[in-house]
Amino acid sequence: MSLFVILGLLVCIQAQGIIVTPVFVLKGRDLLLKFDADLPEGVLFVDWKINKTVTLVRFLPSGKQNVHKDFTGRLEFPEKNSVTLKNPQEADSGVYTAEVVTETTTGDKQLAEYKVTVQGPVSPVELIVDRVDSNSSESCDLHVTCRTHNSHINSTFRCVNRVCSQEGGERSEVTTSGASLQVYLLNSTIICNHSNQVHWTQNFNTTEHFCPEHPGPVLSALLLRTVVVSVGLIIMVSAVITVHLVDFKKHQ
Known part of the structure; x- marks a missing residue:
């Protein structure tokens, strides 16, 4: 029935x-x-x-x-x-x-x-970099907070050789006003977004500002010593040749 x-x-x-x-x-x-x-x-x-x-x-x-x-x-x-x-x-x-x-x-x-x-329109949002941890010359961790007037999200971004990823993926939550608060990574830009179905505000920053490209590797101690010894040998050989040429001209 x-x-x-x-x-x-x-x-x-x-x-x-x-x-x-x-x-x-x-x-x-x-x-x-x-x-x-x-x-x-x-x-x-x-x-x-x-x-x-x-x-x-x-x-x-x-x-x-x-x-x-x-x-x-x-x-x-x-x-x-x-x-x-x-x-x-x-x-x-x-x-x-x-x-x-x-x-x-x-x-x-x-x-x-x-x-x-x-x-109604959503309130402005702010992206705050709380801390930067650099473990080596090739990597750093960015600890950020995406904040609006009544809510916030924390997230960590790890950058290795300038390639960044977000730990745990995109973070989001619903605020007390029913809007959505999100923080995510787009290419090398960290975006903090506050939105509802009709209005949105954003704040963003690039990871390069906090994890700049590190200079190339410097000469190692072994390589530096090799260069110094080589230059010294060249100077000694040149000196010997010069002495022999002077002595040869005197006997002519």
């Missing part, structure tokens, strides 16, 4: 053809909502509702719009099938539906449904 109930619900959902569309909008940026469905015959009115309880606006066949008093001055109507909410705030988040009532139906028929989430 339960299988037939489930199949019946699926058929009803497909028949309605309504897909809930998630929408994320930046606080203060105008929100445009519209429906693409054709209106049936005998329309009495079309409503845009929030959370299926409060009617923002009712469109009458005459073209007149009856706007809810709490939204007076906040709605615009660029087209017959759309509405624009001006300067949305976090409190405007919710489910927005367009519904039509006709002379031949006893209930509302949905034309569109949006799950709207209004988000």
Whole structure:
């Protein structure tokens, strides 16, 4: 019996053809909502509702719009099938539906449904290099903190012969405000990123600033002694040859 109930619900959902569309909008940026469905015959009115309880606006066949008093001055109507909410705030988040009532139906028929989430901009983020450990001339470890006002992530980057990697891979966490805080490596750049679905801020630095290219190897003591001995032998041979040439000229 339960299988037939489930199949019946699926058929009803497909028949309605309504897909809930998630929408994320930046606080203060105008929100445009519209429906693409054709209106049936005998329309009495079309409503845009929030959370299926409060009617923002009712469109009458005459073209007149009856706007809810709490939204007076906040709605615009660029087209017959759309509405624009001006300067949305976090409190405007919710489910927005367009519904039509006709002379031949006893209930509302949905034309569109949006799950709207209004988000504010995320706070600035800072990348701090806490410590640099250099174990040899070819390697160093960078200990960094990716910080925002209410959260932070620590991570370590190891560079060997100027090839760097992040210990444990990319680090991320969800902040108390629901945004994402990340620190990761892109080529030789450490990036600290703070973002939500509509806004992001970044701070970054390159590993070369803290693990510069080391100079080439210096001459070893053995090689240096070999060079000195060789130069000394050349000077001695040259001196002997010079003495013999001078003596030869005297006897001529």
